[in-house]
Structures are given as C-alpha cells and as structure tokens.
Amino acid sequence: MNDRLVAARLERQANVRAAMAAAQVEALVLSLGADLPWLSGYEAMPLERPTVLVVPVDAPATLVVPRLEAPRVDEEPRLFGLLPWGETDDPVALVAAAVGRRRRLAVSDRCWASLLLDLQATLPGATWQRASGVTGPLRAIKDDAEVASLAAAGAAADVVSAALLAGDIRLVGRSEAAVSEEIGARLRAEGHARVNFAIVASGPNAASPHHEPGERRIGPGEAVVCDFGGTFSLDGDVGYCSDTTRTVVTGPPEAELAELYAVLAEAQEAAVQAVRPGVACEEIDAVGRRRIAEAGLGERFIHRIGHGIGLEEHEDPYLVEGNGTPIEVGHAFSVEPGIYLPGRLGARIEDIVVATVGGCRRLNVANRSLHVVDD
Numbered sequence: 001m002n003d004r005l006v007a008a009r010l011e012r013q014a015n016v017r018a019a020m021a022a023a024q025v026e027a028l029v030l031s032l033g034a035d036l037p038w039l040s041g042y043e044a045m046p047l048e049r050p051t052v053l054v055v056p057v058d059a060p061a062t063l064v065v066p067r068l069e070a071p072r073v074d075e076e077p078r079l080f081g082l083l084p085w086g087e088t089d090d091p092v093a094l095v096a097a098a099v100g101r102r103r104r105l106a107v108s109d110r111c112w113a114s115l116l117l118d119l120q121a122t123l124p125g126a127t128w129q130r131a132s133g134v135t136g137p138l139r140a141i142k143d144d145a146e147v148a149s150l151a152a153a154g155a156a157a158d159v160v161s162a163a164l165l166a167g168d169i170r171l172v173g174r175s176e177a178a179v180s181e182e183i184g185a186r187l188r189a190e191g192h193a194r195v196n197f198a199i200v201a202s203g204p205n206a207a208s209p210h211h212e213p214g215e216r217r218i219g220p221g222e223a224v225v226c227d228f229g230g231t232f233s234l235d236g237d238v239g240y241c242s243d244t245t246r247t248v249v250t251g252p253p254e255a256e257l258a259e260l261y262a263v264l265a266e267a268q269e270a271a272v273q274a275v276r277p278g279v280a281c282e283e284i285d286a287v288g289r290r291r292i293a294e295a296g297l298g299e300r301f302i303h304r305i306g307h308g309i310g311l312e313e314h315e316d317p318y319l320v321e322g323n324g325t326p327i328e329v330g331h332a333f334s335v336e337p338g339i340y341l342p343g344r345l346g347a348r349i350e351d352i353v354v355a356t357v358g359g360c361r362r363l364n365v366a367n368r369s370l371h372v373v374d375d
Helices: 003-023 035-040 067-072 091-099 113-122 132-140 144-165 176-189 203-207 255-274 281-294
Strands: 027-030 052-056 061-066 080-085 104-107 127-130 192-202 223-232 244-249 306-308 315-319 332-335 338-341 345-348 351-356 359-362
Touching (some): 003 035, 003 052, 003 132, 027 035, 035 061, 035 132, 052 091, 061 067, 080 091, 091 113, 132 315, 144 176, 144 244, 144 351, 176 192, 176 223, 192 203, 223 345, 244 345, 255 281, 255 332, 255 338, 255 345, 255 359, 315 332
Antiparallel strands (some): 027 052, 052 061, 223 244, 306 332, 351 359
C-alpha cells in the first residue's frame, strides 16, 4: 500500500474516532460492507468465516481474519494489527478480546446476523448501534482521490454508453440477456474489475426500473433502457463504482415516447442544475419531480431521484422526499429520473455528479438525447 493511500486512511481513522467520541461509541466492529476497506484497504470475502476490523476509540485497530485469507491482506501496521485465526480457533472470542472492556459498540450494517448474535452472547451488557451512524456522513464526503476514482469509473462507463448510442451494440433480434452480457464484457474491457449490474429492459419491460434481463428478444421500434455499472480500481486503491443509464429506441420513436423523453430530459437537467452546497437532498428530488408532474406524469415517476455512490453502488446521501440533509462539497450521487408506463414502455436518464463549491460536476458526459439505433 503506497504512502498516499496510508495517509488517506489514517486521516479517515482519525475522523472516525472523533465521530465515535462525539457519539459515545467505544469501538466499531466492522465486517462485511464498505466501511472495512474504506478504513483498511482490505475487502473481505463474504464467507461464513468472519473477517472483522475492530476500531477502538482509544487504541489501534485490529484486523481479525481467517488464516487462509491472510495472504490476501496488504498488511500495514500503521493502519491495523493483523490477527489471523485458524480453523480450530474461535474468531468470536478473538473479536471480543480486541473489543476488550468496551461495551458501547457499533456494528457493520451488513454484518451477518449469526456473527452479531454470537458477539451479543459473548459480550453481555454491550449496547449496539449501526456503524453507518458514525461512518456514513464521513464516507459520503469524497476526498479528491475518491472523486478521481469515481471519475475514472464514470469515464470508462461512458465509453460503453457511447458504443450503445452509436449503434455498435446490436439490439434488434438479440435477447436482453445477450445484450447485458455484451455490456458487461465492454465494462470489463474498459478496466472495470467486476460488473455489478447491467440492466437491459426492452419494450414493456422498460417500465420495470430494476428489470432482470431475460430471453425476450428486442424488436424494432422499441425503447430500450440500459442501466449498468461496475467497480473500477485506480492506482491500486480499492474499487469505486460506476452507474449510468441511457435509453435508446430501435427505430424512429412514436410521438408519445418522444414527448415523454423530452420531459424526462428537462427534469434531469433541472435537477442537475439545482445541485449546489446547502441545498437539501429532498429539494433536488422535488425539482426533477416537479417538471414530470407538470406534464401530467407524476404518478409514473416511482422512485427517488438519486442515491449516493462510492465504494458501494448505493450509499449516503439519498435524494428523496423527507431527507433534509444539505448537500456538501464532495457528496457524489446519481441524478436519475424515470418515467414508466406499465405494460408499455419506460425511459430513464442517469448521470453521477459530485457537488463542488460552485455547483456540481458531472462524472458522466455521454450524450443524453434519445438516440435511434438499429434503424
């Protein structure tokens, strides 16, 4: 691990300990999820053998890891002590020993229930809360290196979007699943370490925001929503996520689709232009939603307008009604309004943006107009 990454993680640990002290949390118990790699640089495998990073408020961190996984760890004593455990050892006891006498604890939101229940039995009298209450607001504000990683991921995804818009990815006559596989392969070819999702939703399936690509063959004259993203590693860091959506049509669009898409594009642009520090998350949602409602399609926009992104595809901040959290410089999130006519068609536009002092920077720049492909 290079010195730049170590310095960044040391600063994160210091900020986390300050937040822990303010919240009266004595130790973080971090297993699966993004908090562990964010602080240590190591991403645990989602196995039944627990890997746990214990971060006391008043002592160095300890990484408890299965011995057979220890060779994967980039050991860095400035960040954590490494404690491998063997097949006959009790990892819960080792974690409890690292916790010590501390009893005000915060645990990973994605911790296996079995591990938490075993820890609760081993640490009677402990109180537990979600670690995201401590780490979430800190992770939501990306530093310059994190923004660079997100920008690199977005640029790589844009190459795939450009191929889609240019008609280089053949659609008509192919199954949604086959197109999804090609999009995934292109993401990997552009440097993504893994593909997190590649939604291809055609015709009536485009009205389902999280449609699972299947064997339906794409026909002429159909709207096709392609929403895809993966994990991209820059300069040896852990991977940051891309996430973008473009809608194309396989032939000249009917008037209804063209009009619907024009409203959608205006809504997305208005929401992006509303992004600036100090504006509430819910207000950005409201701006985009207002334009769609004015067109009489309010009930056809059925999800929040955006979600934070970083080490995870979805993380703080969430841009949704009821979230009055103000946008801060460094917040990175999607802006993705959609309009869906059940059983008929749908469309969505999605870009990742990052809040800056003067407003926001788009991390996806691929063309957003409704492209006709396979005409």
